[in-house]
Amino acid sequence: MSETSSRLLELLSLLQGRRDWPGNELAARLDVSGRTIRRDMDRLRRLGYPVESLSGPAGGYRLRAGSAMPPLLLDDEEAIAIAVGLRTAARASVTGIEETAVRALVKLEQVLPAHLRRRVAALGAATYTLPVAGPTVDPQHLTVIAAACRDSECLRFGYRSRDGTDSRREVEPHSLVNHGRRWYLVAWDRGRDDWRTFRVDRLATPASTGARFVARSLPEKDAAAYVKRSIAGAPNRFEARVTLHVAAEEITSRVPAHWGTIEPLDAHTCEYRTGDDDLRWLALRVAMLGVDFDVHEPPELVEHLRTLASRLRRAAR
Amino acid sequence: MSETSSRLLELLSLLQGRRDWPGNELAARLDVSGRTIRRDMDRLRRLGYPVESLSGPAGGYRLRAGSAMPPLLLDDEEAIAIAVGLRTAARASVTGIEETAVRALVKLEQVLPAHLRRRVAALGAATYTLPVAGPTVDPQHLTVIAAACRDSECLRFGYRSRDGTDSRREVEPHSLVNHGRRWYLVAWDRGRDDWRTFRVDRLATPASTGARFVARSLPEKDAAAYVKRSIAGAPNRFEARVTLHVAAEEITSRVPAHWGTIEPLDAHTCEYRTGDDDLRWLALRVAMLGVDFDVHEPPELVEHLRTLASRLRRAAR
DNA sequence: GCGATCTAGGTCAGGATCTGTCCTCAACTC
DNA sequence: GAGTTGAGGACAGATCCTGACCTAGATCGC
Incomplete structure (x- = not known):
């Protein structure tokens, strides 16, 4: 031997x-x-x-540290920590490594012993997610989908479309794309005989069927471009326009790029534009900045903030 | 060969x-x-x-997945994703794997090629931290300290004590302990000739001196117990007592253990107790629950919520 | 059902590699 | 300066590794 x-x-x-x-x-x-x-x-x-x-x-x-990565030899605990860490990184959506994190996670999960897999799942369930954070993506779904993309295996799942109708889909997955806080699956829909993008938070019980397919070529230079084009026509439900009472340069570093744009108005105020499907999340994002502000749009956000304000005032009686 | x-x-x-x-x-x-x-x-x-x-x-x-972890062979991108993921996991403080995450991170950083290390550092700097999240720990500090613990090397750093006085310390590090959102270093203080615990967010520029030492035995069964005992006398600056207008069983699953305790009062209300040094963080934690509530203590929190409420009301004019 | 295509694995011979032993140097600490 | 530790050459014997060749079994598409 x-x-x-x-x-x-x-x-x-x-x-x-x-x-x-x-x-x-x-x-x-x-x-x-x-x-x-x-x-x-x-x-x-x-x-x-x-x-x-x-x-x-x-x-x-x-x-010592060299110029190439040596094989990492992990004990059980460390493997779990890495799996959990990658899951958080995959949904962090602020660092720009989400897609790589999923790729590494697929690699790790392929060889993760069953007893460790159970412990990771248990820890994942215990992970606390902000109640206002809007729809979240199950990292389990991400790895199933990413593995199917990598191995060219057909995928079946339930999907709830934008208007609320449910359907079963069978697709040839092409790639997973992260955009802002969202994940999109680009795939050839076998039922529709056409390319489609699916929001991962809207699909249920994805599972590989085991059937292999030969990769088709996308009608776009890459999947990210395709997603960008296909979501261009589907904006957020709410688009906020807010004046912040603070100099633009003071606040810019505290707002990550895809959380909206900051435009200076004068030396002491600036305009903040950001969008989301969830009002609570939108409200929190603005309130967390910790500066005075005025909301111009949308009216729903004004209403929501009014409710929140009265709740806090009542609480502070 | x-x-x-x-x-x-x-x-x-x-x-x-x-x-x-x-x-x-x-x-x-x-x-x-x-x-x-x-x-x-x-x-x-x-x-x-x-x-x-x-x-x-x-x-x-x-x-296939087996019963033991095979050596993980990562490409550059994946190694970066894992390093970033572990850094987030190390300061997640909700999953209970923080200490293992740091241990894995030490292992990874020991062999991480320099060019990757630079990229990880750059990404770490870009990571967005909630402006209200209170004092945060630099993952870089954690790995320096954890490596010194592992290798029995003396550590030098600046420390700002609870009352605000600064000092330079040279210690024999024993272990790193995570507790709630905090990290503590348990070490033998060479200047004081005694065991001390240091809050990692209060220390500056930790660096290994290169000098080795022979491990002393702690006057307690383990480091976690020692930390528990030594912080027992140093509670949070603010301890909140809040009545939530929601059934205890509905809210319990949304509050991680160390974020406070929930006690049912009757079928529709419960009492939430939680503490922190930072009012803003305390206020956010309660407000984020998304339910009506009444604050009983502390008066500072009442005042803070009142300010926040009027800011939101002004914004929603 | 049949043929094509794939893995499984036995056998063999020649060559390459690995190991422990023995030895001499060089570097470093106390 | 003495003691400890790594570096590495030389050697002989054992082990192992490889490619070639062959047969058997599984699986898929026609």
Whole structure:
């Protein structure tokens, strides 16, 4: 059996778990001679992993950061932490790495042992989501969809369209696109015989059918462009226009790009434009800025803020 | 040179990146014969990685989830996503995996190539933090401290104590403990010759001195217990007592454990108790529940809500 | 049902690799 | 300066790895 291969992996694992390892300790642990350990270090170095070494008492080996990622050897707890972390990153929608996070999550979930998968699911259920945060996407759905995209497998799911009608769909998934706080699936709809985009928060019980398909080419340069074009005609339910009583430069850094735009009006005020489907979320977003403001549009937001204000006033009696 | 070892690693990497791989494609890619690929699969199986295989046309090899974590082979983008995800997980303080997330992050950062480290730092800076979220912990500090704990290296940092006085400290770090939204460092203070706990959000520019120390034993069964005991005497600045106009069972699931306690009063109301150092955060936490409520204590919160209410009312004119 | 296509795995021979032992150097700490 | 630790050359014997060749079994499409 490949004795050396597994020893090299174990060596990498040990070197990742602690920083300094004296050679004889490694030798004892792996049950080989010190000479073999030295040769193994040589091998690791030739494979591109930068192993540092220090002579003398308190010397030993240490794995430095190199120019390429070595294979990560994780224990159970760490694997869970990474899975949970990626799930949060996937729905963070502020850092611009959401799609990569999903890709990494697919890779991890493919090999995640069943007992760990259960623990991740349990933790995911316990995750607290802001009650006002609007419709959220189940990371489980994201990984199912992303895996189907990667493996060119057909997908079946229930879908509730914008006007509220439900339908069952069978599609050939092309890609997952993140835009703002939303996720979109771009796919060839087998029932409609055409390309469609689906909002992931509107679909239910996605499952791979197991059937493979040959990838079609999108009628657009990439999926992100396609999504952009297809949602251009479907704006948010509410578009807010608000005057903030603060200098534009003071507030700009506190508003992430896709949460709206800031335009200076004069030295002390600026205009904030932002949109959303959910009034509560819209109200909170403005109120959280922590500055005085006036709402111009929409009337529903004015009404909602009035309700909120009276609730707070009542509470503070 | 260990030809087979590196081929096995590459094989694992390929199997993690795509689900199905026909044998001859792998053979062509790795420039070995098909027989060797079959032998490699055998090797991987013997090393504990469950490789599935399908016969017939459209057959091939596939890496299933097994009972142990295989080494994760990440590309640059994925490594970044994981680092960012772990940073968010480390300060999520709702899932109970914060400490493990930091441990995994230390492992990852130890081997993260410099150019990736820069990109992670840039993304971290772009991360949007709620303006009302109170003092936040720099994930960079957490990893520096956690690495020092792991490697038994002395740590130097500036510290601002509760009453606002600044000092320089040199300590022998013992462990990092997460509690609620806070992080605490338990360490032997070399200047004071005694055990201390430090709030991580209050310390500045932590850096390892490089000096090693021999671990002392804590005068308590574990670090978490020690932190619990030492913060027992230092409560939050504001302790809120609020009556919510909603049944206890309806709201309980929406309040994570360390965000306070819910006690039913009658069928339609319950009492919510929670504490914080920051009024704005306290106010938001209550307001976000989305139900009617009455504030009994503290008077500062009443005052703060009154201000907030009038700001919203003014905005909604 | 049949043929094509794929994996599974036995066998064999030649060559490459790996290991422990022994040895000499160099670097570092106390 | 003494003791400890890593670096690495040389060597012999054991082990392993590979490609070639072959047969068997599974699966799919026609």
